[in-house]
Amino acid sequence: MSMAPPQANAKTVQYRRTHNLLLGTRLISQRGTPSPFTLILDSLEQSSTPLIEEYISRAKSLRVGVTYVSFTTLRPPKDVNKVIKARGKSLDALQKELITATTTTTSSAGGQQQQPDPSKVQNMIIIDSTNHLISLSSAGEAGSKTNMSLSFFLSSILAPSVTVIAAYHTDVPRISQSHTGVNAYTPDPLDLLKYLCTTLVTVYSPGHIFAQKRALDKSLPPPNFGLEEGTEGSLASLGSNTGWCETCGTNEKSRGLIYELEHRRMSGRAMSEWFFLLCHAPSKKSKERLILLEDHPAYNPTIELPTSKNEGAVEDSDLTFSLGLTAKQKSDREGVVLPYFDAQSEEGGTGGRILYVPGREDDWDDEEDEI
Amino acid sequence: MSKLPTPAEVLGPSFHLLPQESQLLLITSVLGTSPYWLTYTLLHNFLANGENVAFVSFTNEFAYFREGGKRHGLDLQSHLKKGTLTFIDGFSKLFLPATPAQPVSSAPAPSPSPSRVGAMPPRGGPIPPRGGPIAPRAAPNAAIPTTVAAAAATNNNTPDPIKYITLGPSPSPSAFKQLDHIIKSALQGVSTTSANKPKLVVEGLEVLLAAAGVDVGTVEDLIYDLREISSTTTILLPSDSVLIHTSPTSTPLELSHANLVISLGHTADAILSLRLLDTGVAKDISGVLRVTRGAGNLAGTTAGVVEEKEMLYYESDAGVRIFARGSGGH
Numbered sequence: 001m002s003m004a005p006p007q008a009n010a011k012t013v014q015y016r017r018t019h020n021l022l023l024g025t026r027l028i029s030q031r032g033t034p035s036p037f038t039l040i041l042d043s044l045e046q047s048s049t050p051l052i053e054e055y056i057s058r059a060k061s062l063r064v065g066v067t068y069v070s071f072t073t074l075r076p077p078k079d080v081n082k083v084i085k086a087r088g089k090s091l092d093a094l095q096k097e098l099i100t101a102t103t104t105t106t107s108s109a110g111g112q113q114q115q116p117d118p119s120k121v122q123n124m125i126i127i128d129s130t131n132h133l134i135s136l137s138s139a140g141e142a143g144s145k146t147n148m149s150l151s152f153f154l155s156s157i158l159a160p161s162v163t164v165i166a167a168y169h170t171d172v173p174r175i176s177q178s179h180t181g182v183n184a185y186t187p188d189p190l191d192l193l194k195y196l197c198t199t200l201v202t203v204y205s206p207g208h209i210f211a212q213k214r215a216l217d218k219s220l221p222p223p224n225f226g227l228e229e230g231t232e233g234s235l236a237s238l239g240s241n242t243g244w245c246e247t248c249g250t251n252e253k254s255r256g257l258i259y260e261l262e263h264r265r266m267s268g269r270a271m272s273e274w275f276f277l278l279c280h281a282p283s284k285k286s287k288e289r290l291i292l293l294e295d296h297p298a299y300n301p302t303i304e305l306p307t308s309k310n311e312g313a314v315e316d317s318d319l320t321f322s323l324g325l326t327a328k329q330k331s332d333r334e335g336v337v338l339p340y341f342d343a344q345s346e347e348g349g350t351g352g353r354i355l356y357v358p359g360r361e362d363d364w365d366d367e368e369d370e371i
Numbered sequence: 372m373s374k375l376p377t378p379a380e381v382l383g384p385s386f387h388l389l390p391q392e393s394q395l396l397l398i399t400s401v402l403g404t405s406p407y408w409l410t411y412t413l414l415h416n417f418l419a420n421g422e423n424v425a426f427v428s429f430t431n432e433f434a435y436f437r438e439g440g441k442r443h444g445l446d447l448q449s450h451l452k453k454g455t456l457t458f459i460d461g462f463s464k465l466f467l468p469a470t471p472a473q474p475v476s477s478a479p480a481p482s483p484s485p486s487r488v489g490a491m492p493p494r495g496g497p498i499p500p501r502g503g504p505i506a507p508r509a510a511p512n513a514a515i516p517t518t519v520a521a522a523a524a525t526n527n528n529t530p531d532p533i534k535y536i537t538l539g540p541s542p543s544p545s546a547f548k549q550l551d552h553i554i555k556s557a558l559q560g561v562s563t564t565s566a567n568k569p570k571l572v573v574e575g576l577e578v579l580l581a582a583a584g585v586d587v588g589t590v591e592d593l594i595y596d597l598r599e600i601s602s603t604t605t606i607l608l609p610s611d612s613v614l615i616h617t618s619p620t621s622t623p624l625e626l627s628h629a630n631l632v633i634s635l636g637h638t639a640d641a642i643l644s645l646r647l648l649d650t651g652v653a654k655d656i657s658g659v660l661r662v663t664r665g666a667g668n669l670a671g672t673t674a675g676v677v678e679e680k681e682m683l684y685y686e687s688d689a690g691v692r693i694f695a696r697g698s699g700g701h
């Protein structure tokens with residue numbers, strides 16, 4: 001399951017730093033280009049919980065109603081408007097409850113405005129374990145549960161103002177219910193989910209990614225973690241759910257995680273990028289905790305951030321004037337033609353002539369001053 | 372009296388087993404590393420703090436834990452008499468008929484529930500019962516009061532403090548509901564005597580999957596229901612590679628077991644896995660204890676942080692000691 005982290009690519013990093021990071025920030029905040037269905041794949045090594053909490057806290061600041069569908073979670077995250085216990089319920093009942101929950105929250109949240117803006121997300125549905133949703137949809141046991149398909153369920157709860165964030169545990173083996181009524185050509189439920197989602201996120205533990213990167217940098221085979229670690233009887237590896245930070249405490253730093261994001265635009269073009277959600281903002285100036293994985297010094301020690309080149313250096317020293325240049329100063333400086341360039345042109349190559357164009361302020365004396 | 376490590380030594384000093392939060396500790400072990408010393412550690416801590424504990428076992432009877440506890444200086448018998456400990460025996464009479472007149476069936480024939488019939492691959496006959504030797508050991512107990520089992524299901528105030536779980540010779544889905552009911556009523560019985568929710572220790576759930584043909588979803592539902600009415604739930608499950616590593620050709624039993632262990636790992640606050648020393652056998656080291664943080668410890672918990680660590684442990688007559696790698700056994 002685990003995938004080797006990408007190598008740093010200095011050529012494209014500048015472009016991705018502006019475009020992909022912006023899109024990544026927008027997606028996590030559900031602004032601008034909303035993603036109706038985000039599927040988060042996690043494992044015992046790295047839980048999706050910190051990322052989901054980030055989604056919730058950003059949704060909260062935009063006053064988006066959050067509905068949490070709990071299959072396994074007894075203590076849902078804070079700031080959730082409504083918790084729906086899905087355990088023991090049929091897909092039908094769950095669907096009805098979810099539709100009621102998302103429609104009522106819309107009317108209460110947008111009380112003043114009659115027509116809610118369809119491009120703006122009003123409701124966020126979080127599903128804590130899609131594994132259980134899949135087994136619920138594929139369970140045809142005893143005929144009591146309807147055989148509503150997973151895709152129908154998801155499309156029925158999705159409205160223009162609703163976004164679904166679903167976590168799936170990749171390391172939990174699925175028990176296939178291969179009974180007679182199932183079409184042999186029906187795709188695997190996980191493949192179906194991956195196909196349906198507009199954003200696919202895979203979370204990784206930073207410590208594990210860095211260990212794999214260090215091994216790859218030395219052309220060594222990357223170490224495996226979790227169930228593939230190869231240690232008999234070991235369920236989860238050390239470094240699981242611990243985050244990565246040199247300054248924060250254990251509880252704070254576990255908010256950090258690395259994730260790989262694939263976003264499919266409406267046009268069909270896809271964007272794929274690796275991000276690092278830090279446990280705290282990298283600088284005092286911005287509050288943004290999301291950076292490119294390549295911009296993290298522990299992952300890419302050679303990285304030179306554009307901000308640290310001029311601003312950073314000046315900030316550190318105690319100068320009373322600015323050593324940097326503004327954009328206009330920079331372009332003016334580039335526009336200056338230096339004499340030796342001029343000398344190489346045809347008319348300039350006439351010997352040691354002094355090139356001087358008298359200005360208005362020059363006190364010109366024809367007798368004295370000769371060119 | 373021997374010495375046991377404290378939960379703080381195992382889980383880190385900042386982590387607390389809070390009375391109101393439904394925490395989950397998952398203890399996994401392999402063949403050759405007994406997880407019971409960890410159970411005694413927790414039981415000792417719970418009972419010493421005057422908390423109520425319900426202990427469910429599907430692989431051993433009370434006498435086994437009484438003797439084991441005695442070796443670690445833990446008097447489970449007196450706690451059982453006092454009522455602070457409730458022992459639910461899912462081992463002795465699990466497959467015995469509920470009525471004493473009926474003869475005992477020769478073997479606990481697993482009868483898969485209807486949903487599992489289709490899941491069977493053509494090569495598999497009945498699921499190989501891991502709890503195979505149950506019948507010969509359980510048979511002598513048949514003469515002793517099976518009526519208690521029936522009584523326990525209806526009345527909590529029976530004189531016999533041990534409650535028995537009986538699914539009958541051919542377990543049916545309705546029998547699993549009764550199982551849920553027995554443990555729940557036992558938990559609610561102890562919780563009425565104290566303001567705090569009781570602690571729960573469940574051992575040997577794999578027997579239900581392997582021998583009783585219980586669906587993994589039913590077991591998960593049971594745990595979820597029980598976690599809601601108890602404070603700290605401790606679940607012991609084996610995690611040998613053959614039981615955890617699955618492939619597309621794995622049998623439904625292998626898949627069910629791996630599914631249960633890993634699903635629980637995803638909701639646990641801490642995963643405590645015991646394994647043998649990677650380098651072989653040593654005379655002063657019993658095995659390796661690895662504690663990792665689970666997702667349950669990440670979200671909105673006030674219980675503090677589980678400290679991840681890997682320690683060696685040595686179990687002897689003088690008790691159990693845990694120590695860091697390289698710090699020596701003496």
